[in-house]
Amino acid sequence: MAEQALPSIDRLEFETLISDLSSSFINLPPGEVDREIEEALRRVCELLGIDLAVLWQWSRAAPRVLTATHFYYAQEGLQPPEPMCQEHYPWYVQQLLASRSVCFSSLEELPAEADVDREHGRLLGIKSSLSLPLSLGGDPQVGALALNTVRAHRDWPDAVGNRLQLVGQVFTTARARRRADEALRE
Secondary structure, three states: EEEEEEOOOHHHOOOOHHHHHHHHHHHOOOOHHHHHHHHHHHHHHHHHHOOOOEEEEOOOOOOOOOEEHHHHHOOOOOOOOEEEEOOHHHHHHHHHHOOOEEEEEOOOHHHHHHHHHHHHHHOOOEEEEEEEEEEEEOOOEEEEEEEEEOOOOEOOOHHHHHHHHHHHHHHHHHHHHHHHHHHHHH
């Protein structure tokens, strides 16, 4: 199957989106952070022609389990993905824990040691993916931002990945601020 480039977007349009997203979280009340993240995921997906975006957070209760906390799927009626467990994606999770992005235009690009990961990706219908590890300052990983296509294979230019990393950091900072506010209220 032929690869398709992400839709041509103006660099300024993407930078404006990132600026808008960043500023929308500055004075946002903590109770509105989740709604705003889901709206931001929708905007990013629509701008870039991405089918599925998930903000994953490492579970505090179950080590090595990523839980989908925020979700956008271009097709209506789909449910958020199940928790991503180590046994389903051992190679993938290992990469994220090592602060390495996972990027592929086709599942066939994954190395042999990612056979289990590749099979679970097929079961979910993933064609292409870019997942970015997220951390806050020098802290350990707090989660990942995953952007996937299910309708077509896509490439992920470095410039797009770098800007999406900024989007992920905006989400991470907003979630951390929300948790800190909740802790103060308790």
